[in-house]
Amino acid sequence: MDDDLDLIKRTVAGDREAFDELVRRHQRQLYAMLFRMVGNQEDAADLMQRAFVKAFTGLGSFERRSSFKTWLYRIAINLAKNTYRDRARAEYVSIDDVVLSRNPRTLDALIVQENRSLVRKALAGLPEKQRTTLILRIQGEKKFEEIADLMQCSVGTAKANYHHAVQKLKALMERGAKAEKDRS
């Protein structure tokens, strides 16, 4: 964070190279998070560019109450929310699409490769805050305290969103397992 602060000061003083370095420092991780949120490379790259531009133009008002990374991610998440909100409405997750193993430990079968795309679809069907929390916790490996800071909620709320997200995903799989069991 100290290194980021130094680059921020230099950027505000007019050093363009300093902001280029900030971009290079954070671009890959930010891109990965955005890709998981929106599901395609083009949108992820576009959102990432917009997030950095917004960060640059707002650097003068960055109050340093959080790290630059958290602040940047917050900008990106808010931008992604608006993009993904419209797209998620168009997606439909049908429980019939869930292919389940005949293994009695049905949920363990999720580890099978072909279930990846189904889990992705189920993720797309989650409410936005739950999906974002799940992505940040599991794929972004952020602690609940960091997630709370990013999403500007309490740690308890972040944990609750995470729990609800996981339960919903599991419910989709369990309903499918039950349907499969009833058919056989």
Place this chain on the structure above:
Amino acid sequence: MSGCAQKSLKELLPAYREGGLAGQDLRRVEEHLAKCTDCRAELSLVTLLAEEPVPDPGEAFWLAFPGRVARAVQEQTSPAAGSRARRWFAPRFALGAASLAVAVLAFVAVLLLRPAPLRIARVPSAQNTPALEDVLQTEPVSLSDMSASELAAAAAWANSAFAPIREAIRENLPDEGEQDLSDDLSDMNSAELQRVSIMLDRQAPSRRDRLHSDRSPVAPEPCFV
């Protein structure tokens, strides 16, 4: 199958997968996983999500991306600044070329507006001194019709009339030995410097070669053919 109600343990599953648990927490989770199918299933789900691959757009993308952000910032902060930036990228000697164009246009305007060559070239003889107005109106000058003395007079006039314009052109051409571009160049990043270098090489390779070879001042190219 009823879900496991141990929320505090479930919260630890991602950290367990990441290898971030130790001591008592690690033992608790491992003991619980041995008994709880619901939490084992949740761990499988967490693992599947965590291992979701992110396609890499490639090194060229990463290298170019800061420049892309910089251009977007320029466009957004000021459209005028964007066009200023585009002009700023142009080689500096384009100023000299623009001045040359202005000087050429000024010379052409002078030629069109001034009937002086006719007046000067056509020295009236003692016997026949038509009125200047008559000559101008009825007799266009053809160089082939002019005598040697008339041609010499016309050339003398042209040299004297053209001298200030020639001087103006020389003054506006950048002196390659004196112009200090270091401030401008230091503002450029490596991609921009490379672009300027390529443009300079294309524009005046012969001049650049002469500079490197003898360091003597390079005479300006003739303005008119």
